[in-house]
Amino acid sequence: MISKIIAVLVIFGSLIGGFLMEGGNLGALWHPAELVIIVGMGIGVYLGSTPVVVWKKTFQYVLRYFSGGVISKRLYQETLQALEELGKEARVNGMLSLEKHLESPESSPVFSKYPAIIKNKTVLNFIVENLAFMLLNPPKNIDMEEHLGSQVDAIIAANMEVPKATGKVANLMPGFGIIAAVMGVILTMNLLSGEMDVAKIGESIGAALVGTLTGIFVAFAIIAPFTNGVEVIIRQEEAMLEMVAAFLALFSQGVSPSLALEVGKQRIPPEFRPDNL
Helix, strand or coil: CHHHHHHHHHHHHHHHHHHHHCCCCHHHHCCHHHHHHHHHHHHHHHHHHCCHHHHHHHHHHHHHHHHCCCCCHHHHHHHHHHHHHHHHHHHHHCHHHHHHHHHCHHHCCCHHHCHHHHHCHHHHHHHHHHHHHHHCCCCCCCCHHHHHHHHHHHHHHHHCHHHHHHHHHHHHHHHHHHHHHHHHHHHHHCCCCCCCCHHHHHHHHHHHHHHHHHHHHHHHHHHHHHHHHHHHHHHHHHHHHHHHHHHHHHHHCCCCHHHHHHHHHCCCCHHHCCCCC
């Protein structure tokens, strides 16, 4: 979270500080009407081009963006421990012994010990749903590795709709800035009659140029960094699910929980590897 606050301060500090160093007046940059036109059109296009489910996901990723994401060393550690416990219990008491943990994970003696997993519904549901599928004794001709991989791909593809949508809006923002600028020029033309007030004309032209500046700034300094940041977060979520999938695929084939866990650990990105591994 601190890194994002620092980034915002650097971006706005550079813009405002550089403008002041050039002798500019901050009042010349403040034109609320331009913001209403540009930002309003951007939001409208976004809402009109995406379903409600993507709106909700976008809000979630805004929170994750400023909180530093939801994947952490702690989540990896707890997931590894939970998978190991569940795997060993199934090995000793049979797969049906897992049913009590899967029906209500929040009250499960295993899952309840790991709050990071309970909080991350994507990881929790992925584990629970696939272990429940294994309880049904699926046909041997089902390739579990492929089955799990297709689920991960589907989850990531759905999440990627957020940066795809915001990235397209970022590409459009400079155009909205030009629209605001053209509208400003139209208003300026109305001043070119009778006794022309040079000061008002200059102020009107300045406001029009601020429209272009605002569109470009919002696109490249606000939406673009957010879009890239969300893509990074989604890649981290994908790596997390792939680690779980690696364990479950081997476990479904009868591989011991300890060996399946070791293979899963190899899928953990270096920056998230628990310190005790």
